[in-house]
Amino acid sequence: MAALGVEVYVANEDGETNTAVNVPESVLRRDQARLEEAERRRNVKEKQAVKEEKSDFFTSTFNAEKTAVEEMLSSSNYSDRDKAAKTLEEVTVRIQHLQKFLNDSIMFLTQYEIRQAQASMQKLQSSLAEKREAVLPKKKFAFRSRNAGASKQPEPSQQTTDKSASGVGGTVAVDVNQCGFSNAENEVLIKQAEEIQQRDVLLSHLTNCKVRLYGCPSTLHIKNVRSCEILCGPVSSSVFVDQCTGSTLVLSCQQLRTHNTTATQIYVHVTSRAIIEDCLGVRFAPFTWTYPGIQDHYKVAGLDPDRNNWRDVDDFNWLAAGTPSPNWTVIPETERICSWDSVGSPS
Amino acid sequence: MTDHPIIQADRQNGLDNAGKTTILKKFNGEDVSTISPTLGFNIVTLEHRGFKLNIWDVGGQKSLRSYWRNYFESTDGLVWVVDSADRLRLEDCRKELSTLLLEERLAGATLLVFANKQDLPGSLSKDAIREVLALDDIKTHHWCIVGCSAVTGENLLTGVDWLLDDIAARIFTAD
Numbered sequence: 001m002a003a004l005g006v007e008v009y010v011a012n013e014d015g016e017t018n019t020a021v022n023v024p025e026s027v028l029r030r031d032q033a034r035l036e037e038a039e040r041r042r043n044v045k046e047k048q049a050v051k052e053e054k055s056d057f058f059t060s061t062f063n064a065e066k067t068a069v070e071e072m073l074s075s076s077n078y079s080d081r082d083k084a085a086k087t088l089e090e091v092t093v094r095i096q097h098l099q100k101f102l103n104d105s106i107m108f109l110t111q112y113e114i115r116q117a118q119a120s121m122q123k124l125q126s127s128l129a130e131k132r133e134a135v136l137p138k139k140k141f142a143f144r145s146r147n148a149g150a151s152k153q154p155e156p157s158q159q160t161t162d163k164s165a166s167g168v169g170g171t172v173a174v175d176v177n178q179c180g181f182s183n184a185e186n187e188v189l190i191k192q193a194e195e196i197q198q199r200d201v202l203l204s205h206l207t208n209c210k211v212r213l214y215g216c217p218s219t220l221h222i223k224n225v226r227s228c229e230i231l232c233g234p235v236s237s238s239v240f241v242d243q244c245t246g247s248t249l250v251l252s253c254q255q256l257r258t259h260n261t262t263a264t265q266i267y268v269h270v271t272s273r274a275i276i277e278d279c280l281g282v283r284f285a286p287f288t289w290t291y292p293g294i295q296d297h298y299k300v301a302g303l304d305p306d307r308n309n310w311r312d313v314d315d316f317n318w319l320a321a322g323t324p325s326p327n328w329t330v331i332p333e334t335e336r337i338c339s340w341d342s343v344g345s346p347s
Numbered sequence: 348m349t350d351h352p353i354i355q356a357d358r359q360n361g362l363d364n365a366g367k368t369t370i371l372k373k374f375n376g377e378d379v380s381t382i383s384p385t386l387g388f389n390i391v392t393l394e395h396r397g398f399k400l401n402i403w404d405v406g407g408q409k410s411l412r413s414y415w416r417n418y419f420e421s422t423d424g425l426v427w428v429v430d431s432a433d434r435l436r437l438e439d440c441r442k443e444l445s446t447l448l449l450e451e452r453l454a455g456a457t458l459l460v461f462a463n464k465q466d467l468p469g470s471l472s473k474d475a476i477r478e479v480l481a482l483d484d485i486k487t488h489h490w491c492i493v494g495c496s497a498v499t500g501e502n503l504l505t506g507v508d509w510l511l512d513d514i515a516a517r518i519f520t521a522d
Contacts, residue, residue, distance in 0.1 A: 096512075103515050107397070118519055178434060179469070199469050200432045218467050219364070221435060238364045238384075255384050257363060273383035302380070314386050 055113055058105045065098050066120050073127055078135045088132055095124050178202055180221075184209050190344040191215065193233075193297065203230065214291055214346035216301040222249065231289050231340060234269075234301035241266075250289045250340065254303060258282065265331060269308045276328055277316040285331040286310045288338050291346050357510070358419065359404045360447065361428035362440055366463040369497035370428060371404050374507065379498065388418075398511055419452035423514045424459065426506075429480070431462045431470035431494070441480045448487060457517070458490040459510040461503075466496040489513050 078084040180202035181189045193215030201217040213232040220239045228247045235253035244261040256274035269287035318325035359367045389404035462473040473494035493506035
């Protein structure tokens with residue numbers, strides 16, 4: 001019955017289903033008006049469609065533009081290098097537009113017309129390439145040596161503060177502004193919310209340190225860390241853990257990506273899933289840290305405090321369904337740490 | 348009148364956490380807040396501008412990278428996604444890309460580089476990425492770099508449209 005009702009309504013489409021039988025004149029009038037309106041719209045549409053979708057229109061527009069570009073290529077004065085560069089730039093853009101015009105028109109063109117137009121496009125492209133080669137020969141690359149410098153960056157020459165890190169050579173912009181702590185031993189390291197908010201934070205080459213990050217980075221990298229205790233507020237995207245040994249990590253994030261890590265406990269709040277790869281003896285438990293303002297930080301990071309999939313760990317080295325991975329376990333409830341040393345405090 | 352062409356396969360590659368799956372889901376109008384690290388592959392078919400796109404979203408984890416090459420047959424376009432905020436691994440990123448482009452089976456494929464995460468304050472500009480990845484050295488493929496944000500969706504269409512234009516030009520010429 002319901003379906004039938006819908007059909008009737010659709011058939012009348014003027015919304016007067018119930019009164020249609022009683023007032024036929026108004027329906028007739030409405031129908032007349034509707035037909036006239038439809039006729040009017042069709043006329044308008046036909047007028048527009050004809051103009052843009054006729055192959056005559058395409059051919060004349062295409063050829064006019066093609067000729068214009070050819071003239072630019074052949075007649076321009078190319079003695080001034082800057083001017084030549086500008087002209088070539090413009091030619092490139094116009095060729096791109098012409099290609100787009102052709103692509104948009106393909107639906108209503110014949111195969112022959114398409115082939116002709118493509119041939120013209122190729123000719124334009126090759127004469128542009130020739131011209132470019134002739135007037136603006138390719139320069140040698142200047143930044144190859146700088147690249148070599150960049151590749152040295154991740155080595156232990158990392159500095160411990162933002163300022164000194166930015167002073168490392170005149171290399172390509174990499175690592176300028178790297179926020180975090182590197183190369184420290186037996187230290188207490190603290191960062192406040194405003195220093196790390198929406199930043200990529202790096203913790204690397206740390207031994208026996210206590211780290212507290214009272215805020216929400218965009219991404220957190222933990223690399224080459226031994227016997228450390230690292231606590232961090234809500235991270236809006238991923239936490240990367242690589243080459244970590246004998247440590248305790250307390251993390252909240254959207255994704256956790258753990259690599260080459262052994263004998264480490266991870267207390268995690270993860271809203272999607274955690275993965276491990278090339279790991280051994282990693283143990284998981286739910287996130288148990290809190291500090292004043294952490295609820296606001298969940299909001300800033302865009303993480304749902306009520307969604308925690310800490311138990312859903314994918315082991316990239318263990319794809320057998322049904323059999324649990326031997327590389328990770330859950331920390332028994334009796335062994336879990338519920339309160340953490342208050343080191344520093346959020347400002 | 349031609350049939351709707353099928354872009355045989357676009358491959359999305361890049362390091363883990365670059366935002367490949369997020370770009371794919373955002374482009375498809377899906378929720379991006381619950382994405383997990385990609386275990387293996389996502390394979391998606393999309394329709395855009397009358398083209399049918401078969402897209403392979405390949406996981407970025409190290410253990411998977413060596414398998415990438417097995418899936419390159421008949422690839423028209425390659426989308427390389429860069430995490431513009433991940434300064435630490437840009438060198439790694441450059442190496443992986445240049446290795447990938449040596450692949451015989453990718454010869455002729457159009458390369459679109461997405462400099463993703465432009466919405467983050469610490470991210471590098473697309474020009475800086477272009478320089479670090481030495482894109483100007485690439486002579487074997489048509490390429491283009493587009494700064495984008497998978498989270499906001501900014502410039503995703505721009506990039507994909509360029510890729511389609513370039514592939515379409517090549518395919519129709521070959522016909």
